Amino acid sequence: MKKLFAIILVSTLAFAALTGCGGSTETVSTDGSTSMELVIGSLGEAFQNDTGISFTYNPTGSGTGIQAVLEGRCDIGLSSRDLKDSEKAAGLTSTVLAYDGIAIILNPNNPISDLSLETIAKIYKGEITNWSQIGGQDLEIVLIGREASSGTREGFESVTGTKDACQYRQELTSTGDVITTVSQNPAAIGYASVASIKATVKVVSVNGVLPSEETIKAGTYSVQRPFVLVTKADTALTESAQKFFDFITSSAARDIISASGVVPAN
Amino acid sequence: MYKNQMMEKFIHGLFLVLGLIAVGCVLLITVYLVISGIPAIKEIGLIDFLFGKEWAPTTSDPAYGILPFILTSIYGTAGAVVLGVPIGFMTAVFLSKLAPPKVKAVMESAVSLLAGIPSVVYGLVGMLVLVPAIRQIFNVPDGASLLASIIVLAIMILPSIIKMSITALDAVPKEYEDASLALGATPIETFFKVSVPAAKSGIAAAVVLGVGRAIGEAMAVMMVAGNVPNMPNSLFQSVRFLTTAVSTEMSYSSGLQRQALFSIALVLFLFIMMINVTLNFFLKRERT
Numbered sequence: 001m002k003k004l005f006a007i008i009l010v011s012t013l014a015f016a017a018l019t020g021c022g023g024s025t026e027t028v029s030t031d032g033s034t035s036m037e038l039v040i041g042s043l044g045e046a047f048q049n050d051t052g053i054s055f056t057y058n059p060t061g062s063g064t065g066i067q068a069v070l071e072g073r074c075d076i077g078l079s080s081r082d083l084k085d086s087e088k089a090a091g092l093t094s095t096v097l098a099y100d101g102i103a104i105i106l107n108p109n110n111p112i113s114d115l116s117l118e119t120i121a122k123i124y125k126g127e128i129t130n131w132s133q134i135g136g137q138d139l140e141i142v143l144i145g146r147e148a149s150s151g152t153r154e155g156f157e158s159v160t161g162t163k164d165a166c167q168y169r170q171e172l173t174s175t176g177d178v179i180t181t182v183s184q185n186p187a188a189i190g191y192a193s194v195a196s197i198k199a200t201v202k203v204v205s206v207n208g209v210l211p212s213e214e215t216i217k218a219g220t221y222s223v224q225r226p227f228v229l230v231t232k233a234d235t236a237l238t239e240s241a242q243k244f245f246d247f248i249t250s251s252a253a254r255d256i257i258s259a260s261g262v263v264p265a266n
Numbered sequence: 267m268y269k270n271q272m273m274e275k276f277i278h279g280l281f282l283v284l285g286l287i288a289v290g291c292v293l294l295i296t297v298y299l300v301i302s303g304i305p306a307i308k309e310i311g312l313i314d315f316l317f318g319k320e321w322a323p324t325t326s327d328p329a330y331g332i333l334p335f336i337l338t339s340i341y342g343t344a345g346a347v348v349l350g351v352p353i354g355f356m357t358a359v360f361l362s363k364l365a366p367p368k369v370k371a372v373m374e375s376a377v378s379l380l381a382g383i384p385s386v387v388y389g390l391v392g393m394l395v396l397v398p399a400i401r402q403i404f405n406v407p408d409g410a411s412l413l414a415s416i417i418v419l420a421i422m423i424l425p426s427i428i429k430m431s432i433t434a435l436d437a438v439p440k441e442y443e444d445a446s447l448a449l450g451a452t453p454i455e456t457f458f459k460v461s462v463p464a465a466k467s468g469i470a471a472a473v474v475l476g477v478g479r480a481i482g483e484a485m486a487v488m489m490v491a492g493n494v495p496n497m498p499n500s501l502f503q504s505v506r507f508l509t510t511a512v513s514t515e516m517s518y519s520s521g522l523q524r525q526a527l528f529s530i531a532l533v534l535f536l537f538i539m540m541i542n543v544t545l546n547f548f549l550k551r552e553r554t
Contacts, residue, residue, distance in 0.1 A: 059520075140407040147493065147514045148324040149523070164325040169408050169504050170492040173514050177393075177489070184398050187407055 026240040031058040032065020032078030035151030036227050039098060039260035040078055043248045046256055050247075053240045066092065069230050075241035077230030080155065093233040097248060098262040101194035101216040101224040102156050105179065105201040109186045112136045114205045117222055121160045123189060126167035131187065142169045144181050144190035155225050156191045191223075195261035216263045227262060296535075303532030306330070306525035315529065321495040321506075323515070323523040330526045332533065338412065338498045338505040339537070342487070343480040345416035346423055350480075351473055353420075354427030358469075361428070362435035363457045374432075381425035389489030392418045397490055406502045410492035413501040418486050423476035430475055434468020435461055471548040478541040482534070484509035508534045 028047075030040060037059050044055035060068070062079040066087055069077035083094045104120060106112060112135065115123075122128045123141055132138045145168040146153040152175065157163045172178050175192045182190040183200035190201075194211045197203055203211065206223050215221035229245065231237060237245060247253060249266050257264040307315050310330045318331015357377075361370050392414060400409035438461045446456040462469070484507070492504025493514055506514070512527050512534070519527055 142408040148322075149515055149519050164322070168494050170410050171494050171504075171506075171514070173488065173493070180393065181397075181410070184394070185401065185408060 026053040027056060028053060028076070028238075028241045028244040029056045029058070029074040030065075030076045030078055031060055031068040031074035032230070033062045033080040033151075033227070034059045034149075035080045035100065035155060036078045036097075037151075039227065039257055039262055042256050042260050043253055044244075046253075047244055047247050051240075051243060053243065055244065066230050069232060072232075075231075075237060076245065079228045079230050080151070080225055081158070082226060082228060083230065087230075091233050092230055095229045095231070095245075095249060096226045096265040097229050098227045098257050098264050099216045099224050100155055100227060100262045101211045101221060102152060102159070102191050103194045103197050103203045103211050104206060104223060105182050105190050105192055105197065105203055107182055107184075107186045107188055108200070108202045110136060110202065112204065113202070114208060116207050117160060120206065120223075121162050124157075124160060124162045124166045137186070139187035142185055142188040143167060144170050144172065144178050144185075144188050146175075146178065146191075147171050147173050152191065152193055156223065159223050159225060193261050194263075195258075213263050217265065226265075299528065299532045299535050302525065302528040304529075306522060306529040307532075309522060310526065310529075315526075316533070319497055321511070323519070323526060328522070330522070332508070332511065332530055334495050334497045335506055335508045335511045335530065336533065338491075339481055339508040339534075341498050342412060342415050342419060342491075342505075342507060343477055345412070346419035346480040347473065347477060349416060349420035350423045350476060351427060354424045354472070354476070355431055355469065357424075358428050358431030358435060358472075359457055359462065362432045363453075363461065377425050377428050380421075381429070385422065385483060385486040386489075388418055388422055389486035392486060392490040400502075404502065408492070408504070410490055410504055411502045412491070412498050412505045414490040415487040415505070415507070416501075418490055419480045419483060422483060422486060423479050426479055427472045427476045430472035431465070431469050434465035434472065437468065438464045467548050467551045471545055474541060474545040474548060478538060478545065481537055481541065482509060484513050488513060508537070 028044075030044070037057070040057055044057055047053065048055045057078075058065075058068075058074065062081055065074070065077040066079055066083070068074045069092060070087075070090060077092075079094070080100070083092055088094075104115060110131070112131065115134075119128065119134060123134075124143060124145075126143075128134060128141065130138065130140055143166065145156075145166060148171070150173075157166060170181060172181060175196045178190045178192050179196070179198055179201055182188040183198075194216065206221065209215050209221045211221045211223070216224050229248075231245070236242070248257075251266060254264045254266070310318075315330060315332060316336070317333050318329060319333050320329040320331050321334060322329045357373075361373055365373065393410075396414050396417060397409035400406070400411065400414055402409075404413075442460050442464055443456050446460045447453065451459070487507050488510040491507060491510060493506045493510055494504040495506045495511070496503050498505045508530055512531050515523065516527055
């Protein structure tokens with residue numbers, strides 16, 4: 001019994017000692033947009049594996065992340081919107097990491113193939129309630145969306161200007177569920193990240209432009225938002241933060257960024 | 267000899283510790299839920315929280331009313347019981363008293379299989395078959411609704427009701443039925459006027475168990491209910507249950523919204539506690 005206890009004690013101490021001096025003192029801290037969790041998480045993981053520099057990400061929201069950089073509480077801020085002029089004037093600079101394109105999807109049996117941004121907003125606000133009002137079949141429009149805290153929903157609602165005003169018929173918790181539901185109901189409309197679209201639904205063009213890597217990058221496809229890295233313009237990054245910044249904006253990070261479902265900017 | 271006694275004591279202690287793990291888990295969960303559920307209720311106000319009709323935690327002017335969820339859970343469960351209990355009860359009477367042994371064996375294993383199907387499969391089938399069917403049969407724009415959830419829940423509670431009722435009916439002493447038959451009652455009269463009343467507290471316990479299962483189900487209803495926090499004013503409305511309210515938003519939530527989700531879980535927990543107390547009441551009465 002005593003022996004067992006001694007073994008446990010020794011191994012605990014050894015473990016504590018190892019963890020105490022094994023970790024690197026170099027760190028990169030990021031703070032901001034919850035929508036960027038997936039992409040920045042996988043980039044951070046790859047970076048940590050390659051360099052041994054530890055990486056932290058604090059999912060607080062774009063506004064808080066920008067504020068954190070300004071106050072020097074983190075190395076790199078993450079924002080899923082462009083910087084405002086006032087924020088630029090405060091000495092911040094932005095680098096686009098990737099673009100998040102959101103496709104508007106319909107049932108394949110729906111004859112409509114193009115919608116303008118205003119029409120989409122009107123549909124989601126409940127001002128247009130029947131497909132026949134915009135030249136479709138005589139069916140009541142069924143609005144499919146995501147749950148209240150989803151990044152895709154936030155992105156869609158901010159681009160279309162429908163924040164807090166959407167009259168959803170269904171709020172689903174995953175992109176896959178949205179696609180399945182839209183593929184089942186001829187009157188449904190939904191939105192989903194461009195990368196996860198399947199052939200079971202029809203992607204409409206918005207203002208005449210279909211979403212693709214090129215149109216999203218060129219900015220002609222309008223239902224998209226940038227994922228932005230926010231840094232201070234006049235202060236240099238720490239050595240490890242600069243390494244991380246260079247890594248994620250290099251072409252080596254392209255595949256990782258694409259794998260998280262967004263379009264890499266570089 | 268001394269060594270043997272030590273061993274006895276050691277094993278005794280080990281089993282006690284193992285037993286305490288289960289008790290400890292229950293205590294831990296209860297304490298955790300209460301501690302993490304109370305702050306949001308305090309901040310929102312108990313009345314506003316329980317009887318507020320609007321749930322909009324992410325808007326600029328957040329509202330944290332969970333009355334729609336409470337009512338949906340109650341209506342959904344009640345609906346499932348109304349649909350499921352008659353079917354389950356009749357099936358149990360048939361299997362326990364009337365069915366030929368071969369039929370009984372096949373049907374009982376089918377019922378067991380029904381109990382073993384994971385809830386996500388019920389949800390998936392509901393989403394792909396039931397929801398489009400409701401849309402077409404009732405000619406509504408979308409089939410994801412309270413009705414779809416009720417049907418899915420009714421099917422999900424069938425196995426518990428059937429199995430528990432069969433156990434209760436099988437336990438009725440054969441002498442009761444023999445006496446009834448000897449007095450000239452037909453078998454059907456005997457079953458409904460003698461066997462069922464004799465087994466009634468077991469059957470009541472089966473119903474309560476079904477209620478407990480229905481109110482706690484999250485995955486399957488999440489896939490067919492539509493999940494919009496509407497007041498459940500119609501069978502064809504998209505609704506959100508207490509369980510799905512927690513699971514829908516938990517992954518991304520933060521701050522007061524997250525705390526409020528714990529408060530919802532606490533409310534759900536209280537409901538389930540009440541159901542358990544009722545269940546124990548029926549089971550105890552049966553034993554005495």
